[in-house]
Amino acid sequence: MSDVKIVKTLDFSGLMCPMPVVKTTKALKELEVNDIVEMISTDPGSIPDMKAWANQTKHELLDSKEEGNGKYRFLIKKTH
Amino acid sequence: MEQKQNKLAMISARGTLDWAYPPFILATAAASMGWEVGIFFTFYGLPLLKKDLKASVSPMGNPAMPMKMPFGPKGFQNINWPIPNLITSNIPGFENVATSLMKQTFKSKGVASIEELREMSIDLDVKMMGCQMTMDVFGFTKDEFIDEAEVGGAAAFLAFAADANVSLFI
Numbered sequence: 001m002s003d004v005k006i007v008k009t010l011d012f013s014g015l016m017c018p019m020p021v022v023k024t025t026k027a028l029k030e031l032e033v034n035d036i037v038e039m040i041s042t043d044p045g046s047i048p049d050m051k052a053w054a055n056q057t058k059h060e061l062l063d064s065k066e067e068g069n070g071k072y073r074f075l076i077k078k079t080h
Numbered sequence: 081m082e083q084k085q086n087k088l089a090m091i092s093a094r095g096t097l098d099w100a101y102p103p104f105i106l107a108t109a110a111a112s113m114g115w116e117v118g119i120f121f122t123f124y125g126l127p128l129l130k131k132d133l134k135a136s137v138s139p140m141g142n143p144a145m146p147m148k149m150p151f152g153p154k155g156f157q158n159i160n161w162p163i164p165n166l167i168t169s170n171i172p173g174f175e176n177v178a179t180s181l182m183k184q185t186f187k188s189k190g191v192a193s194i195e196e197l198r199e200m201s202i203d204l205d206v207k208m209m210g211c212q213m214t215m216d217v218f219g220f221t222k223d224e225f226i227d228e229a230e231v232g233g234a235a236a237f238l239a240f241a242a243d244a245n246v247s248l249f250i
Contacts, residue, residue, distance in 0.1 A: 015192075021109055021113070052113070
């Protein structure tokens with residue numbers, strides 16, 4: 001994943017469901033197709049939620065992982 | 081990838097703070113996933129459409145509601161105070177205490193307020209409709225409601241819900 005160019009980091013630490021999903025959607029609207037964003041969340045539910053969100057919206061979830069320290073990190077590619 | 085857009089139709093019939101959350105959380109989540117969403121507010125759900133939101137929560141009839149404090153060390157916050165429901169339901173003013181505790185707890189845990197979630201719903205084009213019949217019965221007028229609210233009857237909701245993938249009565 002070191003070769004991907006992240007155009008923006010969205011830090012939604014401290015926000016609970018459904019805000020990481022809602023705010024990610026909002027943020028993507030401002031970006032271009034194929035842009036890759038990094039999203040940081042502290043909501044443990046965001047792992048299954050982002051997977052479901054990507055499945056429904058057809059945006060691409062390139063990476064999804066628990067960082068330790070209570071943080072979750074996602075790499076999302078805007079596909080349309 | 082072109083497929084029929086998913087659709088969520090909900091009836092919100094309870095306007096207390098605790099019951100206000102599910103429809104707005106589901107509405108914002110679904111709309112964020114590109115779903116078409118509509119909420120039909122009826123009976124005690126109607127006040128959730130008011131410009132000035134005043135949702136509160138009552139321990140009465142909610143005996144499983146945890147009684148926890150939103151301040152102090154984590155161990156203290158996690159204590160579930162064993163106050164009998166008979167007392168929490170009957171002490172005058174306890175409703176205000178419970179409402180304030182719930183709002184503070186939600187805020188400290190990073191949960192959005194109902195006002196914020198409703199704003200988000202509007203932003204995401206969630207359709208909100210007040211039930212005309214219960215508005216007349218309980219004496220609500222459309223001008224008390226947010227501008228985005230529409231008004232309709234059972235047939236209007238059913239027509240919207242007819243092709244919904246998910247329909248919920250909350």
